[in-house]
Amino acid sequence: MVNAGATLLAERLKAEAARLGFAVCGIAAAGEDPLRGARLEQWLGEGFHGTMDWMAARADQRRAPQALWPEARSVIALGMSYAPANDPMALAEVGERARISVYAQGGDYHDVIKRGLKALARWLVAEAPDAALKVFVDTAPVMEKPLGEAAGIGWQGKHTNLVSRTHGSWLFLGAIYTALELPPDVPHADRCGSCRACHDACPTDAFPAPYMLDARRCISYLTIEHKGPIPPEFRAAMGNRIYGCDDCLAVCPWNSFAQSAAANAAFLPRAELAAPRLADLLGLDDAGFRRVFAGSPIKRIGRARMVRNCLIAAGNSGDPALVAPVQALLADPDPVLVEAAKWALDQLAKIRPSP
Numbered sequence: 001m002v003n004a005g006a007t008l009l010a011e012r013l014k015a016e017a018a019r020l021g022f023a024v025c026g027i028a029a030a031g032e033d034p035l036r037g038a039r040l041e042q043w044l045g046e047g048f049h050g051t052m053d054w055m056a057a058r059a060d061q062r063r064a065p066q067a068l069w070p071e072a073r074s075v076i077a078l079g080m081s082y083a084p085a086n087d088p089m090a091l092a093e094v095g096e097r098a099r100i101s102v103y104a105q106g107g108d109y110h111d112v113i114k115r116g117l118k119a120l121a122r123w124l125v126a127e128a129p130d131a132a133l134k135v136f137v138d139t140a141p142v143m144e145k146p147l148g149e150a151a152g153i154g155w156q157g158k159h160t161n162l163v164s165r166t167h168g169s170w171l172f173l174g175a176i177y178t179a180l181e182l183p184p185d186v187p188h189a190d191r192c193g194s195c196r197a198c199h200d201a202c203p204t205d206a207f208p209a210p211y212m213l214d215a216r217r218c219i220s221y222l223t224i225e226h227k228g229p230i231p232p233e234f235r236a237a238m239g240n241r242i243y244g245c246d247d248c249l250a251v252c253p254w255n256s257f258a259q260s261a262a263a264n265a266a267f268l269p270r271a272e273l274a275a276p277r278l279a280d281l282l283g284l285d286d287a288g289f290r291r292v293f294a295g296s297p298i299k300r301i302g303r304a305r306m307v308r309n310c311l312i313a314a315g316n317s318g319d320p321a322l323v324a325p326v327q328a329l330l331a332d333p334d335p336v337l338v339e340a341a342k343w344a345l346d347q348l349a350k351i352r353p354s355p
């Protein structure tokens with residue numbers, strides 16, 4: 001039973017979240033939603049998670065907050081805006097440059113959101129000293145998007161990400177589970193209507209149905225999560241994307257309400273990551289990779305996977321100036337890079353003028 005004190009606490013909590021830089025904050029009950037769990041099972045059953053075994057490994061805990069932490073009574077769902085100031089598609093045709101998705105051009109969002117969640121958790125404990133709680137961002141077995149929808153901060157669009165009426169598709173999510181009974185917000189209604197712009201924009205046809213993603217076909221998965229060679233059928237479609245993909249987010253009409261000025265300064269693009277030259281990235285050794293990507297989420301994929309992605313982009317570039325840096329990688333000890341370099345040279349040979 002939620003009392004008047006809890007209602008006032010929830011209002012003040014939301015005000016504090018806003019003060020800490022969260023663009024949206026809502027509350028959902030922590031009880032199980034059988035549909036949510038069933039859809040997770042269906043997604044895993046179809047094999048749409050590919051090699052992300054960690055998604056299947058803790059599926060029992062992921063399906064419901066109380067399955068992860070039985071004491072949980074309420075979920076506080078939060079989002080921070082990273083709406084870009086510039087068009088994320090602007091570099092699509094600039095072959096000599098690499099495209100890094102908007103979310104990874106600035107500081108690592110895991111660190112920024114976690115800091116904000118911990119500050120909000122400290123505030124809550126100061127206000128309600130008995131408040132047991134746990135904070136999560138991204139990596140825990142928590143279904144952040146459906147929980148965000150249940151908490152009314154947005155809805156899961158047909159591209160499967162959470163969309164907000166005021167911040168479009170550009171929100172990072174985080175969650176606090178608490179043993180406190182807080183008054184739940186009304187779940188957000190679906191506002192996609194007959195739109196299917198995100199599905200039409202996807203270069204690899206990664207949506208088998210509305211609200212359903214086959215991660216194995218998604219460029220974000222292929223460039224970040226997938227180990228080994230990039231399957232040949234997706235190489236041309238990758239274009240110059242070397243880390244993540246923004247296409248389905250960027251075309252969402254609800255982005256027109258997103259204000260880039262609202263974005264957290266920590267997420268502003270770093271100059272060297274906004275439009276890096278492929279030639280420079282191809283030449284990075286391990287030490288150089290660590291130097292360039294320190295503090296960026298990209299550092300977690302390591303140099304080999306990043307250079308693999310750059311080789312595919314080089315093959316798609318149509319830029320003869322990239323032949324030399326690609327050739328240098330034929331001597332790399334990693335066979336995945338050697339194979340990708342050979343593929344890239346074959347592609348570049350097709351566009352080179354005949355002697």
Ligand code: B12
Nearest residue numbers: 039043101138144146160161162172173211220221244245
């Ligand atoms: C695994 C994962 C990925 C995988 C798989 C993505 C996916 N859609 O599942 C890959 C590597 C591909 C990925 C890519 C990206 N990701 Co990601 N990812 C996650 C992670 C860790 C888990 C997501 C998950 O639970 N997937 C499992 C499936 C079953 O869940 P689901 O997509 O919610 O599926 C639901 C729908 O399919 C729905 N459904 C099914 N059928 C039907 C039918 C109807 C009618 C309806 C209404 C619904 C419906 O039910 C399912 C369960 O609710 C979350 C963090 C987290 N802990 O939540 C971040 C997260 C989702 N990622 C995020 C981001 C930013 C991205 C990228 C944009 C990054 C980029 N620019 O490259 C892309 C976007 C690609 C895309 N279109 O989804 C953000 C999204 C923020 C937001 N506003 O929603 C999150 C929340 C991380 C964060 N903390 O901010 N990601």
Ligand code: SF4
Nearest residue numbers: 202218219245247248
């Ligand atoms: S992130 Fe790119 S590849 Fe993945 S579903 Fe969206 S548009 Fe398709």
Ligand code: SF4
Nearest residue numbers: 157158192195198252
């Ligand atoms: S692009 Fe259209 S269909 Fe896709 S999430 Fe946005 S409103 Fe929904």
